[in-house]
Amino acid sequence: MLAPAADLNMYLFVAAVLFVCGVVCMATKRNAIGILMGVELVLNGANLNFVAFARHTPLGMDGQVFSLFVIVLAAAEAAIALAIALNFYNNHLTIDVDRADELKG
């Protein structure tokens, strides 16, 4: 009883779901950190695509190298976004992004 070998389309499907979940998360959440989590999901979906293409197409290692860059940059992005969220919290005592409307004309 052998499982059918996972092909590229399966990975593409998972990556697409991750990506869409991230986009919906960014669009609907009002918590700043929730939005950040949506960004992480989107990056993760992209990462999965990079690695899947590296395995299943002649791209070779380049996909994996890219995904490493994405992981490291996501860590940096999370640090800076968290600092912004903390600063926002210090000034407004909430991290509800709908309350960040001071620049409205």
Add this chain to the structure above:
Amino acid sequence: MSWLSAPIDAVAWLFQGGAVYVFALMAVACAVAVVVSQNVVRMAFWLILSLAATAGLFFSLNADFVGAAQLLIYVGGTLVLLIFGVMLTASGPFLQIKSRPGEMVLGGVVGLVLLGLILSSAISVDWANRGPRSAAETVGVGFNTPSSGNTTRELGLKFLGANPKDLGSSRSTLSPGFLLPFEIVSVHLLVVLIGAAYLARTKRRRDTANSEASNLSAS
């Protein structure tokens, strides 16, 4: 022995390629749970499971190094930072900032349309016939073969600007690698960390800002 056959068949299935589907299902289900749940710490929990399952998918794609990096940096580092942020910004226990149901419905519909678009475009391409499939297997050396997941040396060589194929040849110049972007990224990371520390430092500027504002309004 018939009562034994179901669990043993399940284990056999897992070891012979079924684990990929378990990881895939877990990644997808937990990503959906991130969107659906309203409590931010539960979101973080589902996100951990989703990212960990994605690391499992990386392992199944013979990208051990990337999978481990995902676990170490993403799950062990970035998400701890996120939960730390949740704790620092929670004004009450189990903070919930609810989205309105209308927003959820709209977001869901847009998401489904987007998913359909991405999937239809991804599946319509015949990836299998777009070139030789063996590139991942032909590079590099190691104690385990690259096809069994050892891509560490190739990755390291790429970062150093060398191509494993160039090593044996008499080419005097090595192919351009990823050394410069790697250095740029590390400096970038350092700058970002310093910037984050600068932005997040404790300061009493609420008081001064308020007093300035009140001064302005008084004058």
Add this chain to the structure above:
Amino acid sequence: MPRVGIGSPLSEVENAGMSSVLAAASIAELLAQYIDSTWAYALAALIHAALVLGFFGVAPLVYIWLERKVAGRIQDRLGPTRVGGKFGWLQTLADGIKLIQKEDLCPEAADRMLFRVSPYLVFVSSFAAFLVLPWADGWIAQDLDIGIFFILAIMSLEVMGVILAGYSSGSKWSLFGGMREAAQVVSYEIPMAICALVPVTALGTLSMAEISRMQGGTFLNWMVLHDPFCFIAFFVYFTVATASVKRAPFDLAEAESELVAGFHTEYSGIRWSYFFMAEYASMFAVSGIATALFLGGWHSGIGLEKAVLEPLRARGGAGFLMSNIIAASIFITKGCLLVFVQMWVRWTLPRLRIDQVMTTCLKYLLPISCFLFLGITVWPLLIHQFTGRTTLLDSVNVLGSELGVPMANQAFRPELVPAANGESAEAAEKGAEAKAEIQPDAEQAGQNRDAVQEGQVQS
């Protein structure tokens, strides 16, 4: 999955040339003579999982008993004496039965789902670290090429369970414990990884089995005596590892005099004991890493391999099994000694304050480990100036093996050059003399790699 694992067909195992699954293959082979091969592999996988799980479960039982005995000795009392004979051998088992009987409480204010799940998160990540511990030559659950990196990554997940437990309990003590844990472990991960990189840089591989295999021979071949940087790195690693498994004097997350019991204040019964099993198991895991990286892994260090184990191995079958059991017990003994040191430290030193913990890490241990990492990269150049050989260039030779450059590593691998293992001190001296005669020329040094290896015994 396409990778070579416990359950993959035998031919694939042989093609990949992995010694790591020999043991697995043999049990599966044994079973395959009697039952269908698919079932045989599944059963063999279950047996191996049960073995590791058994160690994972039994080790904490012993360690908790040992901890109480050690604490008793240090505090000038006896410790447990009643249950199971004079020394209280079965005390932990009795405690375990008591814990299972206890009610599984969940506080009113808690986030119930997270509260219930987080002990399992801690448990699973601690258990997964045992996947890549090298018990003996060929006895390793999964010989990943990135073993040490994987183990550091998987152990960093343990902190998530602790933070979630602290947060979801709905208690201020737990929350403080969880936040301290988050700050502490995330900081201590950095020097831990850098210290683990020091021997990795010297040996040029991340695979746990390969690292252990390269340290064969006498104890002079152990990485801890390889060079001054590895020597210091061992002590820094051990300090940091103690902190990363939140043992005293770094157990701020559960500081009972300040925070009741820290992050597990609200837990009771079997869920509470999961935290404890995970803590003791990860104590062994970090000690096992230290053993594999610095203390020669499964090698006895007194030439036992050459005298006893290799003849035994050569006979195959039961001899192979016996030699591996001896090697595994050497590994476990070394790990247990390090666990004992952790207990000794716990009952001897007072707990640090949280600011002192962070200062120790960020102001002292992190710069020290960075310095050690820098040092180990410069070390081969340095000693090349004086001795004309670069012991450290193993890693480069590994890369250059496609060029036809002989690998210095091969001398360490018993299956390739059997004579290089277990050199005596006389042979080392002879090797050094032989080395003094040849030119410090890289190519020639490569040709005389046996001599180089023998010379390495001295360094």
